[in-house]
Amino acid sequence: MTSDEKHFAELLRQLDDGPDRPARVDLATAVREARRRRRNRRTLTASVAGLATLAAVAVPLAVRAGQPAEQGPPMAAGTPTSASTPPPAGPTTCTVELLPIPGGYGKSVVTGGDPTGRYLLGRSYPNDGFSHPVIIWDGDHAQEVRLPGTDQQLVDVSPSGIAVGAAWTGGRPQPYVVRSGRATRLPGVTAGEARAISDDGRIVGARQDGDRQLPVLWSGPDSPAVDLPVPGPTWQGSAVGVDSDGTVVGKVQNGPHGRFQAAVWRSGGKPELLPLPQVTGGTATDFVPRSFKGGWITGTTLGGEGGADRKDPAAHGPGQSHAVRYHLARGEYVPLPAELIVDSGNGQGWVVGSINFTDAAFVTDAGLVRLPDLDGRTGRYGAIAVSLSDDGRVIGGQLDTRPGGRDAVMRAVRWRCH
Template sequence: MTMLDDTRIAALLRSAPVPEPHVDVERAIRDGRRRRQRRRVGGYATVTVLAGLGAVGAVQFGGIAREPAPVPPAVAASPTASVSTAPARSLTCEASVLPQPIGGPVAVATGVDPTGRHIVGDIGTGNEDGRVVLWTDGRAKVLPAAARHAAAVNADGYVVGTNGDGTGWVYRGGSLRLLTTPPGYDAVLVYAVNGRGDIAGTARGANDSHRAVLWSVDRPQQYRLLGRPGSAATGITEDGTVVGTVGELPYRWTPQGVGTALAVPEGYPRASVDSARGTWAIGMVPGAQRGGGVQMLPVRWDLTTGAVTLLPFPSATGIAGNGDLLVSDTAPLIVAADGTTRRLPGRPEVPGTEAGAYTANGISADGRTVVGAVYENQEHRPLVWRCT
């Protein structure tokens, strides 16, 4: 993340309330989301940022590294993981476009629950007017206009997110409720929700102060501060394990709140955690400087053993509960924990769609449902891959 990104995000989150006609709040939250990718899709450039926590200033990846970062390996740096072109399993995947209940040239599915039933996304023009949409078993529902920038959905169809003024929210059973911002902090960034209804995020205050926070779907006005000041929570698993950072170190907390640092790949000074599912987590380490910024390199943690793997891919956009890694670079790719891969197909009714027209943003727990978007006819359309 560049220092420009850090400065812009912090300034936008400080500016509550945000007058929508004048500030691109959708970009502010999009820049504060879980990952950093720069890719060109059918001529349209999209930018998202790993928030591990650039958005709250916890991990300053934009500066020059204290020491030169080692060159990433050509294959995954793990004694048990390698990259193979053999099929990961005998699965057939098909892509289909999700229905759009409202108009808008930028319609993207951004997340999926562990079961693959519930999909969440945004539809709009790409300029602060995106509406949150929830698809359940293929049926679309537009959430209330007061809900913006969805972050995640759980197996019950409960959606969480953060509005442009730094207010967290939860949508449950047709009702939208706001999350309490802890006293002493100005805003929150909500990242994840699990099947128990635990919501994980980060509170942010003056002078880039921040702290990991947990809320509950049932009691959104209550909260529990996690870790010490300088901590951040960016993901939560179904059993309540929380991942995030403390200072510049990747961290995990047990469901009882006991925290321990995660390993950092050898030769790298620090790391951030993006998200977690099952016994796996993904994140980033700072690589070499390129074009005035720092190239971010993806890593994967096995939370059972604590092992960390530096990944030989330009990005990692999701992790399944079975360890399947979702890579979205020109064409989506799923990499199993043993290193075998499978490429997600394009839509057969759109022959000759150029490479890079498809993006993938989320994956279910079993790795059989992937969501994202396709760029065609000068528009982005929400997409789902189903594998059987």
């Protein structure tokens, strides 16, 4: 499978909502694991062979806020954030180091980090089974945390060290919070997952309601989950980010096969649907937000040139995926480099991800930085950046330390930038 095929297959997995069951991770490719931080778990119905014809080379973005007919004008500017003042240009030089792994396990990945850069999250692979010890790095100190069940993962952590995530128990995903090394179930949800935590301890995610996911908010780790309203009775979705002012961002869709759009809840109010951006060849068909920090929404669009249909991609010509960011206060999309596969962003509007899964990448107002491998090179398959501090000085991710198909060994790493 080519890297383009893997990219497109993973994008379709990301667009298909609703966790059904845990999935065995193929560490040799590392592509699925790199997307696991905010991926969805339903099995992809289209075959990889069919996707091969769809994987198109990314084209330069021509992004601006669109205005779908059913939505009316773009939403008004919201609460001012730190992003409303010009940020510094950002670091341009980075060095990389391996992160210590408790137990000496050879395989490990980073799954999240906090805005200060003090904490990183990850998990290790003591065997090829479904159970994975999760790890919290506090600087250079690594603490292994045992969550019940299988497919354990922590995805976000606050500056005070409170981490959130999920694990599978009894055939269902369960939301968890970890405080001082102790994992406890988040209350009020029989099945679901925690996706993000704000600086002041608000937590968002999703709960399962039959075959649907519904977005939820916990006002604190000990508070019961509260449903966030969706646009209508057939809609579903998941919350992916929350700021300390109470603003929540998530993805929603009308029915199990509906197009994905970004939704914004302000202080628990009704959802506001963001306009879809204009991309090369027309209006994007989907926008999937991946992170929300400091007023910046970072995500991926699908559609535009070629008019690909997400529900039946093989029935149409080549489609395009685009990494984009949306400034909530200004109500506008801001372009990102065309070749970027985005993973997450920070409160400055800077983002991390990869270039065709061969270079870990960091984008600031100063431009794109290809993050170095352990030997100082770039261009090695499997290098992906996952988390980014607000000052851009600490980036978490993983590198393939021994390229070569099934012999590949993914290792959790930290880049320090200046």
